[in-house]
Amino acid sequence: MKGGVITIGNEILKGRTVNTNAAEIGRVMYFSGYEVFRGIVVPDDPQEIAYAFRECLNVCDVIISSGGLGPTFDDMTIPAFAKAFNLDLKLDDYYYNRIKESFSRLGLPMTEERKKMAMIPENSTPIENNVGSAPGIECTIQGKRVFILPGVPAEMRSMLKVIGKKIKLSDSFYSEKSIVVKGIYESTISPLVKRIMREHGNDVYIKTHPGMENGVSVIEIEVSAKSKREDEAEKNAENVLKEIEEECRKLSNP
């Protein structure tokens, strides 16, 4: 099963904000058993938001977006999403009252901007926001699950925790382990990595992350193993890592 991650916001595109949301979402998807397959970042623009959802729906089974759920003029993810998939927007009484009350307690009136946060597309379920005002949205489109989360990291994170359990696949597990080797070049290890991956078929993936420390090559070798059983994924990753460690020792001391 494939996962797609959408990030909405000019601040991400122009690099004012580093996209930690996408990394956190990818992490949760991966450990929920999904192959994270596509990431799209779009500006606060309804057409581009629609584009991102369509492109991810083409290839992914689960899509999680973050950004654009607040009260400002450029928070437009929900209306753009609703329009793209012909969903009516409806005022959710529960959230309307909740938002009204929370601002009322601060001596502030209900305004159009605050009301906007209680507008929910039809056939959708709001996701509780325990940190801020705007609820998230869960919706099924073309048989695929879409989760729309706020961009504020603390709000996003609180919802992501719940979603991770919700989307967890019961027959797909990943395990990820790594070692660091020094004094060997990536291009030296490369044929070895290729051979070991071929021997293990599609269930093991090896990635090397090269670096330098004081002029000495330092490589992190990362092994991801996939299995229908959690303990098997763990064990496979461990075994492959041991095999690589052994081979690297031979390369260092031929």
Added chain:
Amino acid sequence: MKGGVITIGNEILKGRTVNTNAAEIGRVMYFSGYEVFRGIVVPDDPQEIAYAFRECLNVCDVIISSGGLGPTFDDMTIPAFAKAFNLDLKLDDYYYNRIKESFSRLGLPMTEERKKMAMIPENSTPIENNVGSAPGIECTIQGKRVFILPGVPAEMRSMLKVIGKKIKLSDSFYSEKSIVVKGIYESTISPLVKRIMREHGNDVYIKTHPGMENGVSVIEIEVSAKSKREDEAEKNAENVLKEIEEECRKLSNP
């Protein structure tokens, strides 16, 4: 003019690595005068890499990618890009000899994996890598400029510095300034932001970044101003920020 940012690598999608490259590239594009319009992250997969370039070429004038230029089996950006746009790959003698010599100095032979890094698509110009082995690539496709950089941040960064000057638009400048206001809610400021933006037309953009500190609302208000002249962009951003500051003061002490 629009800019597109492509990131290639499973490690980014699954959140093992936070996409700081995309942020750094976006930053450079933005301050070179471009509207950063689209970001795509794809796995180490030739079809998906081709997809990313095609999707960005549809809407962007300048595209910068990072990732997938090294010696390992899953470094496939250059061959995938070349295949997607029917470009032959040619061995670059200068880079072949350079890579050969640098490994020879370490007592290591030239291998297929190392040779791979000297393969350059036709109609392309290699970009000097002062930090690692694999050169970057500059190529014009459909009249648009494409830059293909390595994923290792230090290598990417050294090339990006040069590219930033190369792509700098002489008639497009951005200035970005911000202030932090406390004790006012984003939904309170929202109508004010909308009004000021409308008054200034398309050349000013205001974005609010909400947060909380010890139960008190803290908002960073960020003003971006665009102009054909650098000093004008600066001045516009400053003036709008002053206007907002004044209005916020009124909101706090009505």
